[in-house]
Amino acid sequence: MKKTVFITFLSLLFGVLIGGGVWVAKGLSALEDPAFTGEPMLFTVEQGSSFQQVGQRLEELGLVEDALWLRLHARLKGDSIILRSGTYEILAGMSVLDVIDMIAQGRTKSWPIQFIEGWTFADVRNALDEHENLKRELPGLTDNEVMAALERPELHPEGMFFPDTYRYEAGESDLVVLRRALERLELVLAEEWTQRTDGLPYDNSYDALIMASLVEKETGVPHERPEIAGVFVRRLQKGMRLQTDPTVIYGLGDRYTGNLTRKHLREDGEYNTYRRSGLPPTPIALAGRAAIHAALHPASGEALYFVAKGDGSHVFSRTLAEHQKAVQHFQVQKRRGDYRSSPAPVSAP
Secondary structure (H helix, E strand, C coil): CHHHHHHHHHHHHHHHHHHHHHHHHHHHHHCCCECCCCCCEEEEECCCCCHHHHHHHHHHCCCCCCCHHHHHHHHHHCCCCCCCCEEEEECCCCEHHHHHHHHHHCCCCEEEEECCCCCCHHHHHHHHHHCCCCECCCCCCCHHHHHHHCCCCCCCCCCCCCCCEEEEECCCEHHHHHHHHHHHHHHHHHHHHHCCCCCCCCCCHHHHHHHHHHHHHHCCCHHHHHHHHHHHHHHHHCCCCCCCHHHHHHHHHHHCCCCCCHHHHHCCCCCCCCCCCCCCCCCCCCCCHHHHHHHHCCCCCCCCEEEECCCCCEEEECCHHHHHHHHHHHHHHCCCCCCCCCCCCCCCC
């Protein structure tokens, strides 16, 4: 009788162990199954959060049936899982272990923001305003106050930010993004300046940046950039005025409505290169590396003039007579409805 009872007890115990093992294995296996099927969701791990706290939050979100399985998984791994603070993006099809691995590796969510060649500083500020995930520090600040906050109070903001795509994380500010773009511009300009062609009519790298902004606004055709720069450099060397429309347009600001008139060209102003000699006082737009390189490596030649053909490219001329003939041909006789004297604009935000 006692033997029968003992055998029965062992059978029950064995069954419990087997059943419990299956139950545990099933619970742990579920951690590897896709747990999230909705739209992408942001999940923030606060500084100092414990593994247990993160597991509990995942349980509350319905991503794991019981946070016990996560704790058991960590215990069975035999090593501690360090979860890094930050904001993460949980995507459809991810398992709970995928989420934990993402947090352990610190693969935080980031967003891109792009600054485009030819944009003004106003365009840059508008782009920053459009990004709702950025912490706001710029609203209410004047341009001068922005530069002071960037520790460059002596600089005019125009053209001082490198056009590129930048990424930011939750909690980062618009000022942080601007600082990256400023430091990137300073790095690129310094690199290009050290490799410049000899004999250029620039007092410093800032003059080269001003020239690069003119080149950027005058053409979007890559092979023309050195040619445009060559014309401008030769005009400076000969004491000729640059006479470039984009500077006048920039100086007009909001007064420019798409039609540059002879009256505009006759108005005196520090950005009117038809009335003032030399470079304008500041850049007029963001210049990319290609435009900066062209300003520091202008094409050789004899051309002193160029006129837009109407498709964004130009005809270059050595003499005023040749130039006037080209103007007559492309801007008078063949002027089209889609005529452009400069590159096709990139939409600002």
